[in-house]
Amino acid sequence: MQLLEGEKEEILACVKDVLGGNSKTQENLIPILQQVQKKLGYLPTMAIEKIAEGMDVPAVDIYGLATFYNQFRLNPPGKHEVKVCMGTACYMAGGDITLESFQRRMEIDEGETSQDRYYSLGRVACVGCCTLAPVAVVDDQVEGKVTPTRVDGLMLALEEGRDDNSSQQPDSSEGDNNE
């Protein structure tokens, strides 16, 4: 994920701040990650790297934690966030096909954010509307019977909302180009 202009400084300041406010013990690692994510909206790999340095643990271990728990996200929330339900009912009704359709249309994988940060795509496990399966949550709005055709319709509506200032432009000089 490319960082936005000024984002690097923001990440560094945030990590410094959070590390300063907690004792650097192993049991504080998850709270530290939570605080950083709360401030930044996600856990950039640069933040993981800096936390690892500050706490003197291998970065891959923090990466392991962040990929183990669903509460952590490694990519920033997009301007529009779509979550596809993979609960039992939705899965049986073809939720995986719905997810795939979104992936194809957004050109990103599940758990990812588009380079312009306009879209992010994730999954949820049952939002309580099983009778509407397959369900997708589009910007906190529950959508039912999301077949691939409906995906096209929903995407069209989201695309229409796109104007030139609607998405933040990545700062091309400041790449965290490890993706």
Next chain:
Amino acid sequence: MSEEVTITIDDQSIKTQRGEKLLWVALENNIFIPHLCAIKDESRPNASCRLCFVEIEGQDKPVTACSKEVENAMVVKTRSPHIDRLVKTGFELILSDHNLKCRECPANRDCALQMIAKKRGLKLKCDRFKPLEREYELDDSPAEFAFDRSRCVLCGQCVWADRVEAEIGAIGFTGRGINRVVTTFKDLPLADSICTECKLCVDACPVGALYYKHNQKA
């Protein structure tokens, strides 16, 4: 702390020290117990492979030998229909996520899975469970070795070698459930990570996941 105790494993009386782990006491006395994830110097074993089950007299449930400390007068059985069934299931679950093309594997004939299969009369086939079909990444970026995740059994031996022997911290476990893998920070190829290519992990791998390129077959 070195207090001598006497235990019985499969009718064999063995003298050992209190606090030793049952698995290692058995192995050192030539009693085989299947195991993949156990590390002798690890005081808090992961006990994750679930292959080292034994029965202890007076305990109604089987225990993992790698995490069980010996106690005086302990009576242990390494085989029983119940144990064999448990180990068989654990073994088959591991095989359901393991590349079974042994002839193409650099570890053929020098593989912990083959050894366990032979000693316990288990098949190196995956009949009962559906093999997981997924893409496994091959990392052949290091100069002398490669990492084929289709053969990885997630035993953690390489991670221990990386941390405790090499003291690097280049590799670790990430992900969850069936997505769990051994990888580097940001999933970089080993050559682009902080890995120093010391190869201790290759020597630690009990199967053909981390292997020397000069042993490559296919």
